[in-house]
Amino acid sequence: MPVPRAPEPFPPGEPSEADLLNAAQAGDSGAAHRLGRLYAQRGDRSAARHWWERAAGAGNIDSTYNLGIWHEKHGSLDEAISWYELAAGAGDAEAAVNLATLLLEQRGDVLGARQWFESAAGAGSRPAARRLALLCEDVGDAAAARDWHHRAASAGDLSSAHDLAFMSYATGDEGHARGWWEYAARGGHADAAYYLGRLLHADRDPEGAETLYRLAAKVDHPAAASQLGRLALARRDLRTARAWFERAAHFGRVEDQRMAGFVCVELEDPRAASHWFGRAAASGDPESAYNFGLLLIAEHNDLRGGQHWFRQAAMYGHQGAATELGTLESVIGNQTAESTRLTADQAAPAWDRPVEPELVARAELAVAAAGRRGGTVLRLADLTEILGTWDLLTRRLREPIDAIAWLTEQSGLHSGAVEHLSSVRMTLVRPGTAPWPTPSEVEHVLATSRQLRKRLGLS
Template identity: 30%
Template sequence: MARDCDPELDAQVRSAARDGGLVLVTGDPLSGKTRTLWAALFTNLSGTTRVLAPLPGTDLRAVPTVLRGRGDAECVLWLDDLDRHLGEHGLTAALLAELAHLRVPVLATMSDEAYDAHRFGSPDHARLLSGVEPVELGTDWSPAETERLAAAAPGDLRLAGAYAHRARHGTTAYLTVGPELFGEWRRARRANAHPLGHRIVLAAVDLARCGVEEAQADVLRRACELYGDTAPVSPEEFDEAREWASRIRHGTTGMLVPGTEAGSWRAYGSLVEDVKDGLPGFGPVPLELWLFAVDTVGRVNDVLVRARAVLGPEADTNPEALLTLGRIEEEYGDEEAAEVLLRRAADAGSTEAAGRLGGLLFDRQDNAAAIPYLEKGAESGDTEAQCRLGIALMQRSEHWLRTAAESGDGLAALWLGDLLCGNGAMEDALRWYLKAAGAGMRADVATRIGEVLFGFEEYEEAEEWFRTAVEEGDSDGLNGLGRTYEARGALQEAARFYERSAASGDPTGAYNFAIILEDQGKPNEARKWFVRAHERGDCDGAFSLGLSLMRGKKFEEAEVWLRKAQEVGHHRAERALADLKAARTADGPGSPAPGAPDNVTA
C-alpha cells in the first residue's frame, strides 16, 4: 500500500544503490517502517541483490571483507532496529564510509524515540547519523493515503478491513498487529494453550460475521458453548479466559476489545476480516449461532442481511441452512419469505421445518394446507405441532360434522354435539343433540340431552330425558335421575336411583349412593359402595373412603386408601395424607386401636 513518503524513500534507495550510503526510516512503533522500507528495497533494487541481515549484536567489522570476497555481486546490508546494531563492533561512521566506498547501501529502521536519543546523544552515534536525512513515517494516514487505501480495498480483504476499521483502529496498527494477533489466536486452540480463550474470541468473531458487532459478556459465554461437544462454561472460567483474550498485545490491542456499551466486548477487527478471508481451519458460522444471535441480541437488521447473503447460497444443498434462514425470516416478520424457505426445507426432509411451516399455515387458518406438514412435525415429537394438529383436526372435524348434520345425518349431529359440548358451547350442543334425537338417535342421545339440561338447572326437562334414556335401555340415565332428585332435595328418591345405577355397574352411581349413605349416618354401608366405585374405576372412591375411615379414626386403613387415591392421581390426596398425619398426632397414644372397617374388602 503506497505511502506519501514512498517517492522520497525510493529516491534515497536508488541513490544508495548507486553510490552507497545509509537510508534510514524512522517512526512510531507499528507505523509500518519495516514493511515500507522492504517494499522500497524490492521496488528499486534488482532481483539478484543479496541481502545481508545480521542478528543484533553481530560484529559488523568483517562485513567489508566478506563483501569484497563476493566480487561484483550486488549486496545490501539490512539493519532493522538500527539502535541494536550500534556500538564499537556495530555500525560506525568509519564502517559506513568503507561500505559506501564499496557502493553497498545500508537500509535501516529506527523508532523516533531511539533516533532522538542517539542522534542527539553520544558523539559517535551523532557522527554516524548527522549526515543522514531520515524518512519519517507517521501512524496517521493522510487524506491522499486514505484515498489510495479505499481504491485498493475492493481487491484485498485485509486492505478492505483496514479501510472499514480506520476510525476505530489505526490503519498501520491494523495492518501490522493483525497478523500477529491472528497467529497467536490460532495457536491458542491447542489443548495445552488457551482453548477456552480461543473459543470466546471465535464466538465474538462469528457473532460479528452474523451482524452482531459486540455482545455482553454473558452472551459471549453462552455463545462459546455452541461449538462442538463443549461443556458448560462457569462464570469464573469465562472471566479468566476473557482476561487472557483481552490482554493488550504489542502495546496496542487485545484480541477482544471493549464495546461501546458497558460490559460489552467485540473481536478486534482484523480477526473478523481474516476469518472472512477463508483462512484454513475456520469453517462457516454454526447454524445454531445464527438463531442464537437473533434470539439473544434481538432484531438487528444486519443479522437478516448477513443471513441472506451467507445462508442463501447454501440453501440449494443444505436443508438445515434453509430451515435456519426460514426461521430468521419468520422472526423478522417476512412470513412470505419464511414460508417459501420452510416449504423447501420440509420437502427436502426436515421435520422441524415441516412443523414450523404447518404452524405458519395454521396461524393463517389454512388448516387444509397445514395438516400434512403438522403431521410430519407431530410424528417427529414436536409438541407444538402436535397441539396445533389436534386443534386443526378438531376444527376440520367440526366443519365436516356440521356439514353432514345440516344435511340431516343424525350420527353427525350427535358427534357434533359432543365436540361442541367439549368446547363449552352447551346451547349449540343441545340444539344438535335434539336434531340427532329427531333423526332417530333418541336412545343414544337422551342421556346427553338430560346432562345439558341438568347443567342449565332445567331439572324437570332433564328428568324427562333421563327417563327416556332408561326406557331406551341406557342405564346411565339412572344416575342422572338420582342427580335431578337430589338437586331438588328428594334424597330418598335420589338414593333409590343411585342404588339402581350402582347395581347396573355404573361407578359414578355407586359413588353417589355411598355419599348419600354417608350423609344418612351409615358409614359402614357407605364404605362398601366406595370400594365398589373404586373397583369400577371411579377415582373419587378411594379418596372418599380414606376420608370416611379417617373420620372414624381408622388411621391405618385410611392411609391405605388415601395412598391408593394418590396413586391414581387424585388432586387432594397429598393434602389429605398430611391431615391424616396431623390427626394421628392430635389423637395421641390413648386413641382406640385402629381396625379394619366392617364388611369392607380391598
C-alpha cells in the first residue's frame, strides 16, 4: 500500500498546530495539508480526510494524492481512482503509477493502465517504466517491453536489467545478455550473477562461472551453492563439495540432498549420508530412496527398512530398487504379489549418463528463459536428456558428415523425426534460431531420443 505524502518537517519558529488551524480555516491549502498529515499520524483518520479534502479543493496536489491513498486503504476503490486521476491529470507521476496499478489489478483495464504507466514513465518514473515493460511483455508487445525495460535498467532498475538479459538470450544476442547480467550482478542482483555464471559455463568458462556463483552464493542463492558443489566435486575436493551441497540442501532442494548423501558416502560418513538420503527419499526421490534402503541394510542390518524404501523407489520405476527388492524378499521369505509385479514390470532405464556441464547449462538457461512471465514450462531433466543423447550419438563422428542422414540410416527411424530432434537441439544450444520448443514437442523429441539410443545399442 502506498504511503501518504508528508510535508516537510517544521523548522524552528514555524507555525504551531493552532496557527496552522487558523491558517487552514482562512483558506491556506498548505496549512490544511499539514494538518491532514498531523491528524493522520495521530490516528484521527476522519480529521485527516477532512483537511486533505479542504486542501485538495484548493488545488493542493499532495493532498489529492493522499486522498487517493486514504480511500485505497479504506476499500473505496472508485473514490481512490477518482482522486488519483485528479492528481495524475495534474502531472503527479506517483499518482499515475498508483492509478495504473489499481486499474490493472482491480479492474483488469489493461489499456487504461498502460496509458497511465506511460504518462508516469514519460515523466521519469523508473517504477512505471518497469511496470510498463512487464505489462507489454504480458500482452505480447516484445519491442515495447524491451524499450521500457531498457529505460528502467538504464535508470538503475536491476530487475529490468536481468529481464533484458533473458530477452536478449532468447533472441540469440548473447553479447547483450552478458552485458545486462553483468550490470545487474555488479549491483547485487543474485539471480543475474547466477545466470551469468550459467552462460559462462555454457561457453566453457568454468573458472569465470565459479566467480559468479560465489557472488550469488554470498546472498544464499541455493542454485549457486549447488553449482559450487559440483565444481568442487569435479576437482575431487569432497569436503568443500559436501559443504556447498549441504548449504543448498538446507533450502529443500532434493537433488542437492541426494548429492550431499553421495558425497557423505564417499567421505565414509554413513550417518550423514542416511540423513540426506532419508530427507530426499521422503520427498519422493527414487534414487535417494534406493540408496537409503542400501544404507539401512548395510549399516544397521535393517532389512524391513530397506524393503520399504526399495519398494518406494521401485514404484517410481527404479530398476535397481526393483531388482534388490526381489532379491531381498526372496531371502527374508515374504515376497508379495505387488513386489513380484514391480520386479517383472520394470520400466525402461532412465537417463543416467553424465552430460557435459556446458550442455546442462544450456538446458537450464532454456528452461528459465522459456518459463519467464508464465511462459512455457519445460523440465530440465528432459532437455538435458535431449542434448545428452545427441552428444552421445554424434561425438564419435570424426569427419564431416551429415549427422541426420547417418542417424536415420543407422537407426531406421523416419528422417523427419531425426530432423525434429536436430532442430530442437539446435534451438537449445543456439537460442534465437527458432522459438522455444513446446512441451508436446519435447515429448516427441524425447521419444525419438530413446528410440535412437535403443536401436543403436546405447540404452
